[in-house]
Amino acid sequence: MAEQVTIAVDAMGGDAGPSVVLDGTAQALAADPNLTVILCGPAEEVEPFAASHERCIARATTQVIEMGEHPANAVRQKKDSSIVVGCRLVKEESAQGFFSAGSTGACLAAATLVMGRVKGVKRPALSQVLPSYDRPTLLMDVGANADCKPEYLVQFAQMGTVYMEKIMGVENPRVGLLNIGEEETKGDIFAQETFELLRAQIPQFAGNCEGGNLIAGDFDVVVTDGFTGNVTLKTIEGTAKVLFKYLKDAFYSSAKTKVGAVLVKSELAELKKKVSPDTYGGGALLGVKGACVVGHGSSNATAIKNGILFTATTARSHVPEIIAEKVAAVSAAASVAAGE
């Protein structure tokens, strides 16, 4: 039986408004009998819903952080926004995790400033599971840190391997560095430096991963800086979207192809779901003191449901605590090696 867990949910997160979030929350509660949700948002949205759903608590908030607001400023100024309040509930240990499909920047800032970084973690990183052929691949950082130092990627690798071991059950996850070409001397100056650090410090480091191999299933964890990671992630999503558009055109081009389309309809729908970002419902921010998952702004109710359930899984796997131990252990070993 799964452990009881409480997740704070941002009722105002997402382009489609609170009704979609509430719908997704209802589905998550129904799917997980050991889940409790603290729903954060305006009283008129959250109180009726909480009153009519078991294992749901209302936490009324009076402010909202809009898309486009400067993240750190918004987090500092809007202390009673659903995003900041949700993270504070985790800080106060009223909840073990927080989920929002709202402003990614604001979620990252709130998690970092309010939940706080795991001791020793230089920079938390936003991760995303890619729909790789045969086995899932975790890509990080996909947008928390546009500019990185090589040492941050070493920690990304450490955090990512904890995630894949504890949440995905992968033994000895293979770690790759997103880079150009497979030869180790290739890449820009940043990639070359990072390669050397990873080789020295990450036992599971298995070399460079080219863009073309990202979803080929060659690696379990692939690390990169937040700029490259975000562009790459969006490129995968955009490419899949355009290909499905092209496919649709092909299928609707004649009577013959329309018949063909009907025959493969459910398999194609399965495939679309498989490569959709909705399946996991979001990406986990690793390196903060609590489970924090950020969903796509365009999330529908199913994606919201999946995002909340995924946050619960992350919290139950105690990933933040294990990351804390691992980072502390690595720091201690480094201190010993440095003769402190």
Next chain:
Amino acid sequence: MAEQVTIAVDAMGGDAGPSVVLDGTAQALAADPNLTVILCGPAEEVEPFAASHERCIARATTQVIEMGEHPANAVRQKKDSSIVVGCRLVKEESAQGFFSAGSTGACLAAATLVMGRVKGVKRPALSQVLPSYDRPTLLMDVGANADCKPEYLVQFAQMGTVYMEKIMGVENPRVGLLNIGEEETKGDIFAQETFELLRAQIPQFAGNCEGGNLIAGDFDVVVTDGFTGNVTLKTIEGTAKVLFKYLKDAFYSSAKTKVGAVLVKSELAELKKKVSPDTYGGGALLGVKGACVVGHGSSNATAIKNGILFTATTARSHVPEIIAEKVAAVSAAASVAAGE
């Protein structure tokens, strides 16, 4: 009637060996009656072929640059390699362009060192036409310069717009900067600086282009540094490849789907061709004194044919000369503005 043009071809370029190159060359010559090819490679490969094909001249070479050799060193040491000789033929004006599916690094080094940079161009850039929905999109730099300065991207934009106007016939090509998010303040430090320069100096600059919009057909030219461009390009190719793999699995999953597959077979083959890098046969290196096109190592004969024909088109469009005029004009204007 198309202008007569002579293209030097590297017979040794490509993973599959000279026979594939010869096959592609034969097809290109057959398709273009105003094309002459100077075939560079070992005498025993090129002389029999040239003797039996009209408009083909043999240029026997005695050295080969292998994949994996350090590019600049190989170019300096192997002066009688097919790649160096091919570029030299352009320098000597015996040919107007050079095509190879061999080592990208060696081709870039040879073109830069032997053909020479167009006066005023700081860094030549490797470009690639993407199979965008509705309209082709030129992405550059896709690998010539892993580390860039913001000012290089301004020139990439200038060169890319010449290309799209003269080769693709696009009036007023829209230029985008590959970046995270659409707000202009987003991005890493490099992207933010580059955005400002592009805004000030490129009239056709239309803002940031997210990874997701790259093949959505929103821009005609998208500029980025060589590292990001290469990873992004390889990601698009790899994502398409995996999706087709998934599609194949879906189609072969049952008797019903197999029937469906037969009904859409030719449309799918068309689609696969549409998004394949083989269609253009390669990417043009812009900013060197001559047409230079680099093909995928995995090129089959059709891709080789397309690459050679594309090199001929690039040469006939006088893109290098127009780039030279444009860069000179921009420099002159900048000097006047600076009061020199």
